Amino acid sequence: MKKIILIQPKVGSWEFIQDVPMVPLSLLAVASGLVGRYEIRILDQRLDRDWAGSLKKELQGDVLCVGITAFTGPQILYALEASRLVKKHSSAPVIWGGIHPSILPAQTVSHEAVDFVLVGEGEISFPMFVQALEQGTPPLSVPGVWAMAGGHPRDNPREGVQPQGSPPETIQDIDALPPLPYHLVRLADYIGRDRRGRRTFAIKTSRGCPYRCTFCHQNSSYRKKWRAFGPGRVLDEMQLLAREHGVEHFQILDDNFFVDTKRTQAILSGMVERGLKTVITINGSRVTDILRLGEDSLKLLAAHCVELQIGLESGSQRILDVMKKDTSLAQVMQANERLKQYRIPRYYELVSGFPEETREDIAETARLILDLSQDDPDVFFAPLECLNPYPGTEVYGQAVAAGMQFPTSLEGWGKFEWSKANLPWLDRNKQRLLESFHLFPTLISSEIKVAETGWMRFLFRLYRPFARWRVRHLFFGLPVESLAFRLLTWIRS
Numbered sequence: 001m002k003k004i005i006l007i008q009p010k011v012g013s014w015e016f017i018q019d020v021p022m023v024p025l026s027l028l029a030v031a032s033g034l035v036g037r038y039e040i041r042i043l044d045q046r047l048d049r050d051w052a053g054s055l056k057k058e059l060q061g062d063v064l065c066v067g068i069t070a071f072t073g074p075q076i077l078y079a080l081e082a083s084r085l086v087k088k089h090s091s092a093p094v095i096w097g098g099i100h101p102s103i104l105p106a107q108t109v110s111h112e113a114v115d116f117v118l119v120g121e122g123e124i125s126f127p128m129f130v131q132a133l134e135q136g137t138p139p140l141s142v143p144g145v146w147a148m149a150g151g152h153p154r155d156n157p158r159e160g161v162q163p164q165g166s167p168p169e170t171i172q173d174i175d176a177l178p179p180l181p182y183h184l185v186r187l188a189d190y191i192g193r194d195r196r197g198r199r200t201f202a203i204k205t206s207r208g209c210p211y212r213c214t215f216c217h218q219n220s221s222y223r224k225k226w227r228a229f230g231p232g233r234v235l236d237e238m239q240l241l242a243r244e245h246g247v248e249h250f251q252i253l254d255d256n257f258f259v260d261t262k263r264t265q266a267i268l269s270g271m272v273e274r275g276l277k278t279v280i281t282i283n284g285s286r287v288t289d290i291l292r293l294g295e296d297s298l299k300l301l302a303a304h305c306v307e308l309q310i311g312l313e314s315g316s317q318r319i320l321d322v323m324k325k326d327t328s329l330a331q332v333m334q335a336n337e338r339l340k341q342y343r344i345p346r347y348y349e350l351v352s353g354f355p356e357e358t359r360e361d362i363a364e365t366a367r368l369i370l371d372l373s374q375d376d377p378d379v380f381f382a383p384l385e386c387l388n389p390y391p392g393t394e395v396y397g398q399a400v401a402a403g404m405q406f407p408t409s410l411e412g413w414g415k416f417e418w419s420k421a422n423l424p425w426l427d428r429n430k431q432r433l434l435e436s437f438h439l440f441p442t443l444i445s446s447e448i449k450v451a452e453t454g455w456m457r458f459l460f461r462l463y464r465p466f467a468r469w470r471v472r473h474l475f476f477g478l479p480v481e482s483l484a485f486r487l488l489t490w491i492r493s
């Protein structure tokens with residue numbers, strides 16, 4: 001049996017934030033159609049300290065190819081390190097897939113350490129590619145494959161088959177895909193603990209999102225197509241993971257979990273019917289979909305959901321319209337009220353730094369944060385993120401038009417600094433404001449998540465009114481907090 005090596009590169013600073021890395025879902029998905037036909041080895045740089053040594057050992061077998069996944073950012077540098085090592089120690093072709101290579105395939109495949117790029121979802125096309133390699137037919141005939149031809153990056157250049165640069169279709173019926181081959185990894189390495197010590201594991205129950213936000217990768221990667229696993233498959237997977245691996249908390253990584261309300265209801269009620277004692281965190285949702293949920297779903301959600309992450313983005317209607325969020329502030333308040341009624345813990349996410357955004361728009365966001373977090377222990381805010389114009393998004397086009405310089409090489413994307421200073425439309429005052437505001441949404445929400453111990457929570461409770469005052473007035477001068485923080489750290493050490 002020929003061997004296929006799949007590499008999960010490190011992510012960067014995230015390694016220090018997470019207690020355990022997230023299970024390599026992308027590689028497991030890609031491997032799902034190959035199980036039984038090839039010897040598959042998944043190598044995770046985040047877990048294996050001597051990953052280079054392990055890779056060299058694996059390369060000694062009969063290796064058909066090496067697949068590597070990457071999204072935009074420092075992960076690319078780690079992926080390149082692995083690619084170069086393969087090139088140095090073997091003649092096996094290196095194929096890159098995942099979000100970054102899919103968005104910029106020509107630039108990616110132009111790198112000397114990359115032989116092929118496979119654009120889009122890999123469950124069907126990767127087995128086709130592998131088969132072509134094995135049979136010695138040109139892999140370029142497989143939809144979505146890019147390679148260098150005649151010194152130029154080309155995708156599937158056969159006449160009449162597919163025009164240059166057009167991505168392959170997304171997989172319609174993802175429910176028909178084989179289950180994830182969890183046996184290829186040591187699952188225990190990917191089960192972390194939440195704040196209450198529950199065994200926590202990440203799953204994905206749907207892909208894509210039908211909406212059109214200008215900063216979101218959805219529109220390019222999945223072209224607004226939302227596809228989902230049916231409730232039966234989702235519940236079977238949860239049951240298996242709970243029974244065989246003791247998972248007590250599922251972190252659902254969907255872009256938008258609630259698109260199909262019937263499916264939501266079936267999953268939530270199925271958890272009760274099957275006696276699943278697990279809780280869930282939902283990573284991706286939006287208020288307009290939450291408003292479509294019936295009373296039954298909300299009750300079930302209250303029973304199971306320990307954290308509902310919601311993309312609020314802004315407190316300014318004008319900016320919500322600019323980013324094409326297709327949501328009104330009245331809907332935001334209404335959804336919050338419904339969730340509050342059921343005491344469903346909300347984790348709101350915000351983004352700022354759009355070209356049209358004024359200080360008054362930012363002040364409106366501040367007012368929304370203050371309103372929603374007022375006397376509500378179940379509301380928590382993520383830090384206010386500065387807009388990152390990722391390639392493939394509508395704001396990326398705006399940034400290019402405004403003269404923002406983006407990398408022209410794969411290495412460049414790996415080293416690219418996503419800092420506010422890069423945004424061409426932000427003047428120095430607004431940059432400073434966004435930088436100072438960044439952590440305050442988190443500081444003024446529930447202390448439970450911010451402060452670990454009882455006495456810290458006490459101090460935090462004393463401090464919170466001051467933090468709220470700062471947010472109300474958008475006044476972040478005289479940063480006494482950072483002095484206090486340094487003092488506390490010194491005392492503790």
Ligand code: B12
Nearest residue numbers: 012014025026029067068069071072073097098118121122
């Ligand atoms: C889990 C996750 C993380 C995890 C790590 C995941 C990992 N494996 O390393 C953590 C929490 C660490 C993380 C961090 C960040 N993330 Co993140 N994350 C995700 C999330 C929610 C799920 C990814 C996933 O597992 N998908 C499931 C698999 C099945 O889908 P897939 O990866 O697309 O894989 C398919 C295809 O791409 C292809 N494929 C993938 N790999 C390969 C390899 C080969 C060889 C082949 C042939 C095919 C192939 O086939 C797969 C099956 O169809 C996505 C959003 C999403 N819903 O996808 C964001 C996402 C990937 N993250 C994103 C971002 C921006 C970040 C951060 C920068 C956020 C931040 N502000 O700090 C950080 C830091 C990243 C960095 N570079 O330093 C963006 C990436 C945009 C981009 N252009 O790359 C996404 C898309 C979210 C978004 N909506 O913008 N993230």
Ligand code: SF4
Nearest residue numbers: 209211212213216255
């Ligand atoms: S609703 Fe969320 S997932 Fe959907 S396009 Fe907007 S930001 Fe992306």
